[in-house]
Amino acid sequence: MDKEEQVLMSFKNLLNKLILLNKTKMEESLKGYKPSEVHCIEYIGKHVDSNVTKLAEFSYMTRGAISKMTKKLIKKGLIESYQKPDNKKEIYFRLTEQGKIIYKIHEELHKEFRERDKAVFEQVTEEQLDMMIHFAEKYSRHLEAEIKKQGIKINQNKFDE
Amino acid sequence: MDKEEQVLMSFKNLLNKLILLNKTKMEESLKGYKPSEVHCIEYIGKHVDSNVTKLAEFSYMTRGAISKMTKKLIKKGLIESYQKPDNKKEIYFRLTEQGKIIYKIHEELHKEFRERDKAVFEQVTEEQLDMMIHFAEKYSRHLEAEIKKQGIKINQNKFDE
DNA sequence: GATATATTGTTGACAAGGAAACAAAATGAC
């Protein structure tokens, strides 16, 4: 295995572990809420006028899946939908009071995770962090161009958090 | 969003795009074979005496899921199982001739992917690659320790390829 | 304006994978 592959493998491994650990932690603090649901709440909490399509793109999931999930979140009373007077097609979401509580807890958890991993980040310089971000974004843009070239719809699944 | 978060977000984004693109490419070349199946074939091709448990650990999936998948792969004639005379419990897998063909095609695809992304890697130095690998592995080990501390079983899903 | 095309959200059928319970065998404790 050469270095190119090694980089990607180590990233995959890292994120798998991170997902596993954080998911387990989250299930303790937020019993009854699935990671994908919390993820959805997080996005809605951070973006005004989020709708099914935008959520799907952000989450790398299909609109169908998001449609079902938002319905469930509405039923659970965590989000509510609304429309605008000049558009009868698009449906937007916002958090309910209960949803905001979940959002808050999730934020706290994130802080906890950061605290937990602080030691690791203390061992790299800011320049190194910048370098990695730059690399990942450059690579991302390269893939983005390839995806466009192929005419692939970004709707498939994977890697949330 | 601070830099710590930004690094992880950019990694997630990168891998999501990579998975999406490679998956689509793979579905063209290997019609009828799911990414998880190919992934499984890849592991079996690379490791002698692979069994359900090892495959599960490697793939971040449950033994149940792997058990079902290997059965399907056997039915499709891509792998075969065998046992050792001194162990009536463990069941090992190896590729059939047909499986080796799939393995080969997958290898070729990988080369193709590397070629496609060469330009990105040409813009970073070997030291930078080393640095990133080192960071990811260090972080991984940190999480590994945390996971052990919590007594979590590594069995959940996510991030293959 | 009218009409074709694209976008948005929804649904039902289906498949993949997780959780938990289980049997069989291996390992460990004594």
Next chain:
DNA sequence: GTCATTTTGTTTCCTTGTCAACAATATATC
């Protein structure tokens, strides 16, 4: 040796998410 514990693989039930078809609305073209 015997008995308890652990490991391994399997199965059943259930949840999640994809796919594809669809209706409703919006946008583009003429």
